[in-house]
Amino acid sequence: xxxxxxxxxxxxxxxxxxxxxxxxxxxxxxxxxxxxxxxxxxxxxxxxxxxxxxxxxxxxxxxxxxxxxxxxxxxxxxxxxxxxxxxxxxxxxxxxxxxxxxxxxxxxxxxxxxxxxxxxxxxxxxxxxxxxxxxxxxxxxxxxxxxxxxxxxxxxxxxxxxxxxxxxxxxxxxxxxxxxxxxxxxxxxxxxxxxxxxxxxxxxxxxxxxxxxxxxxxxxxxxxxxxxxxxxxxxxxxxxxxxxxxxxxxxxxxxxxxxxxxxxxxxxxxxxxxxxxxxxxxxxxxxxxxxxxxxxxxxxxxxxxxxxxxxxxxxxxxxxxxxxxxxxxxxx
Numbered sequence: 001x002x003x004x005x006x007x008x009x010x011x012x013x014x015x016x017x018x019x020x021x022x023x024x025x026x027x028x029x030x031x032x033x034x035x036x037x038x039x040x041x042x043x044x045x046x047x048x049x050x051x052x053x054x055x056x057x058x059x060x061x062x063x064x065x066x067x068x069x070x071x072x073x074x075x076x077x078x079x080x081x082x083x084x085x086x087x088x089x090x091x092x093x094x095x096x097x098x099x100x101x102x103x104x105x106x107x108x109x110x111x112x113x114x115x116x117x118x119x120x121x122x123x124x125x126x127x128x129x130x131x132x133x134x135x136x137x138x139x140x141x142x143x144x145x146x147x148x149x150x151x152x153x154x155x156x157x158x159x160x161x162x163x164x165x166x167x168x169x170x171x172x173x174x175x176x177x178x179x180x181x182x183x184x185x186x187x188x189x190x191x192x193x194x195x196x197x198x199x200x201x202x203x204x205x206x207x208x209x210x211x212x213x214x215x216x217x218x219x220x221x222x223x224x225x226x227x228x229x230x231x232x233x234x235x236x237x238x239x240x241x242x243x244x245x246x247x248x249x250x251x252x253x254x255x256x257x258x259x260x261x262x263x264x265x266x267x268x269x270x271x272x273x274x275x276x277x278x279x280x281x282x283x284x285x286x287x288x289x290x291x292x293x294x295x296x297x298x299x300x301x302x303x304x305x306x307x308x309x310x311x312x313x314x315x316x317x318x319x320x321x322x323x324x325x326x327x328x329x330x331x332x
Contacts, residue, residue, distance in 0.1 A: 004108045005126035005135060013139035015237060016230065017061065017120035018070065019045050020139050024123055025113040031079065031168050041241025042176050043073035044183030046234045051206040053199050055213040057223035060230045061120050062200050064193030066161055076179045080166035085117075087158050100162055101149050104134065107164040117153075117161035118145075124162070174248040178315055181249075181308040188305045207298040211291045214282070225273060225280045232266045235297075239263045250314070255307040262300040268293055 011024035019040045026032035032039060040046035048063040063069055066085060074081045084100050086093060104114045105127055114124040118138055125144065126135035134152070135144040153160030191205040192198050201209040210227065213219045242256035272286040272293070282290065 002105075002109075003126075003128045003130065004105075006108065006111065006113055007125075009113045009123055009125040009137065011123045011125075011137040011139040015040050015233060016045055016048070017122065017139065018115065019043070021115045021121045021123045024137070024139075025115065025165065026077075026079075029112045029165070031112075031165065032077070035240070037237040037240040038244065039077075040234065040237045041245070042180050043077060044180045044187070045069075045073055046237040046241065047180075047184035047187045048202070049187070049206045049231060049234070050193070050200055050202045051209040051213065051227055052223070053201075053209055053213060054216070055210065055219040055224040055227060057220065057226040059200060059223065059227050062194060063187075063202060069193075070163070072179075072183055074165070076171070076176055076183070078169040078171040078176075080168070081163060082166075083161070083163035085159065085161035088153055088160055089158060093153070093160070097153050097160075101152050103164060104152075104162060112165055115161075115163040116147075117155065117157075117159060119155055119157055119159075121161075173245070177245045177248045177252070178312065179319075181252075182312055182317065182320075185305060185308050185312065188301070204298065204302065207294055211294055214287050214291060221281045222279060224282050228269060228273075228282075231297075232269055235259065235266055236263055249311050251307060251311045255304040255311075258300050258304040258307070262297055262304075265293060265296050265300065 006028065008028040009024050010028075011020055013020050015023075015036055019036065022043070023032070023036045023039050026039070037046070048069070050059050050063040052059045052062065067083065070083070071081075082103065084096055086096065104124055107114050108124070108127055116122055116124045116134075116136060118136065120138075122136050122138040122145075124134045124136055124147075127133065128135070131146075132149045133146040134149070136147055137144060153162070188203040190202055192200065193202045194200050210224075213224065239256070239259040239262065242252065242259050246253045246256040269290065272290040273280045273282050275281075
């Protein structure tokens with residue numbers, strides 16, 4: 001019987017839960033050196049903004065099909081990765097579950113934690129064969145949670161997800177920054193990433209969904225605050241990120257200035273909610289003011305994205321301009 005605990009992993013909830021988990025794992029394993037906002041920016045994860053029509057809190061992690069969203073992020077960091085995910089109702093789930101338990105333990109044996117959908121995303125930081133459990137950090141609580149091997153992947157959502165990481169190759173910083181801008185452009189221009197479901201909007205359209213949601217008295221009050229807090233925090237991450245990398249590409253300083261301005265505009269958001277015994281709620285009397293702030297935010301992001309397009313156009317984009325031998329689909 002074996003037992004492993006990676007005490008060096010310390011996950012703390014601040015950003016998107018995927019970024020919080022990723023940063024905790026990579027820094028502990030020596031695979032990334034730098035602040036969390038730099039990881040959020042280089043991976044493109046900070047730019048993701050999704051809103052459900054009813055402002056439900058799960059909007060924050062419903063930014064698209066996770067494989068399609070996370071793979072480009074990890075690729076831009078130069079990391080080897082293995083992931084598996086799906087729906088627990090599928091007949092094949094028990095087989096994938098058993099296989100995942102094995103390779104998750106192998107990753108922990110190698111000293112590298114694993115991202116796991118709890119929900120939201122968290123970190124598997126250890127295991128105990130005698131009790132047949134994994135130890136999990138959610139970033140909120142100091143104590144570890146436990147997940148039985150037999151319950152791996154089971155939660156109150158219909159989804160399961162886990163991801164491990166291997167070695168990293170060095171990529172030129174300017175190349176990573178350029179790709180992060182292109183990921184940001186894609187996020188901004190793609191209105192729906194969970195098709196055929198159109199109840200969740202992404203990028204530019206998400207602002208309209210948020211404002212329209214506020215106009216509907218049936219919106220989720222806690223969800224609205226949760227989405228808004230995530231948006232404010234990630235835009236601060238982008239401002240810090242662009243401040244640090246603006247010299248890597250000509251013209252990027254203008255976008256950095258727009259996001260610095262956006263951070264100042266969003267400081268007024270904190271005046272738009274009230275705090276009671278059951279948490280924060282958007283102040284109904286400040287809804288109009290909040291919508292005005294969001295209109296300003298949308299306009300500033302639109303200007304920044306225009307700069308991203310201009311910067312991107314100066315460099316070849318082989319990833320998107322060269323058609324693979326099999327086109328968009330692999331051979332079958």
